[in-house]
Amino acid sequence: MAQYNLQVNGKKVQVEVSPDTPLLWVLRDTLGMTGTKFGCGIAQCGACTVHLNDNAVRSCSLPVSSVGNNKITTIEGLSEKGDHPVQLAWDEADVPQCGYCQAGQIMSAAALLKRKPQPTDQDIDTAMAGNICRCGTYKRIRTAIHAAAAKKGGKS
């Protein structure tokens, strides 16, 4: 076990876990933040996507010991009231079906728009390729990302 000082959703938290614990389990089990989901555990599905300094990362495959001072943002911290442009666009396009993959999808989409405020279809397909949706909501995801980009010029 070791102690880590993390920055999660703008707050400093201290956790005591084994160094190889994936960030996903620190978030879910140690900190009780269950918005980030477990899918495959091997960085292949995107369900566990969070931001590390605005970049989308797979928290199931990121040991807590490698996080350091980087800022972690989870779906719980993406916006205060669920009103990030991506979340609003998701609502309007009625994107989710079962919902399981959606936190990861939203986090990947938000990271894409931060990096590329007006993405093309190709940009979207490339950025979202690692986020699997068993319900096949891909078409609505693409529509919602374009809508979010239009909302605020893609800025969050």
Ligand code: FES
């Ligand atoms: S649970 Fe992390 S990528 Fe699937």
Ligand code: FES
């Ligand atoms: S909405 Fe069901 S897996 Fe994506």
